[in-house]
Amino acid sequence: ARQRLDVVDPHLKTEQNDEARRAYSEVVSRFPRSESAASANYRLGAFAYNAREFLRAAACFESCEKLTTDPLVKLACTYNRALALKQAGQQKAALAAFKAVAATKTDNPYRETALSEHAAGALQAGNKEEALDAFNGIIATTKDDAILGDALIKAGLILNELGKSETALRNFKRALDLRDLPRETRAVPVFGLIQGSYSRGDY
Numbered sequence: 001a002r003q004r005l006d007v008v009d010p011h012l013k014t015e016q017n018d019e020a021r022r023a024y025s026e027v028v029s030r031f032p033r034s035e036s037a038a039s040a041n042y043r044l045g046a047f048a049y050n051a052r053e054f055l056r057a058a059a060c061f062e063s064c065e066k067l068t069t070d071p072l073v074k075l076a077c078t079y080n081r082a083l084a085l086k087q088a089g090q091q092k093a094a095l096a097a098f099k100a101v102a103a104t105k106t107d108n109p110y111r112e113t114a115l116s117e118h119a120a121g122a123l124q125a126g127n128k129e130e131a132l133d134a135f136n137g138i139i140a141t142t143k144d145d146a147i148l149g150d151a152l153i154k155a156g157l158i159l160n161e162l163g164k165s166e167t168a169l170r171n172f173k174r175a176l177d178l179r180d181l182p183r184e185t186r187a188v189p190v191f192g193l194i195q196g197s198y199s200r201g202d203y
Contacts (some may be wrong), residue, residue: 011014021047030061030162038067045080053087057081072109075101082117095121102137112142119154145180153188160192169193 023042024047031037045060060079065077082097098121101114119134135155142148156171172189176183 009119017047030083031065035069038064038073039131041067042077042080045077045078045084049080049084052087054084054104055090058084058088058090071104072106075104075108075110078115082114086117086121091121091124095125100101105141112138112147115146116151117182123158128158132162144183145178146185147179149175149185153185153192156189156192 004188017075021044024043025149027040028037028044041060045057047056049055056128059080061077061084065074065081065197068077077124078097079101082094082101085091085097098114098117099108101108102118115137116129117127119131119138121141122128122131127153132155135151135158139155139164141193142151152171152175156168156175159165159168159171160172169192172192175189176193
């Protein structure tokens with residue numbers, strides 16, 4: 001699997017990088033359609049993000065996304081653009097960008113995080129079915145018990161709200177069977193199982 005390119009670093013001290021910002025801006029100005037300009041826009045996006053200039057960061061990442069020919073860098077640009085848009089309060093645009101990242105199913109180290117963000121955004125917008133699809137995407141692919149358990153439980157809660165209690169119970173049981181499910185997380189599926197048993201008359 002390819003490694004993530006996480007250039008958005010909250011510890012980056014932008015005040016110490018004025019010279020680098022000027023250099024990257026010069027590259028973009030002199031070679032606007034080059035792969036070097038893509039890389040420079042990526043770095044400028046990181047500087048802007050850490051300076052909390054989120055809309056500027058999103059614009060830089062979008063420029064990188066359009067210029068780069070590297071699929072992983074393109075994914076990283078889209079993912080970081082989504083993060084910047086989310087921070088800027090542009091929830092609809094952020095959700096669309098997270099969905100675009102999650103649509104790439106192979107060689108994508110951002111997919112699980114993007115699906116999680118997609119699910120959270122869909123829930124916030126009141127789109128339970130869309131959120132459920134995103135959680136099911138995580139359930140189908142993740143190898144991490146903590147992530148799987150979280151997705152199973154959240155999907156189970158949505159399924160209960162949608163009146164699909166049998167499928168919800170299967171999710172809760174599967175979550176509780178996970179060896180590495182965090183202890184503090186177990187209360188939710190246990191309560192879900194008890195609630196489901198009562199609703200079916202299994203006392």
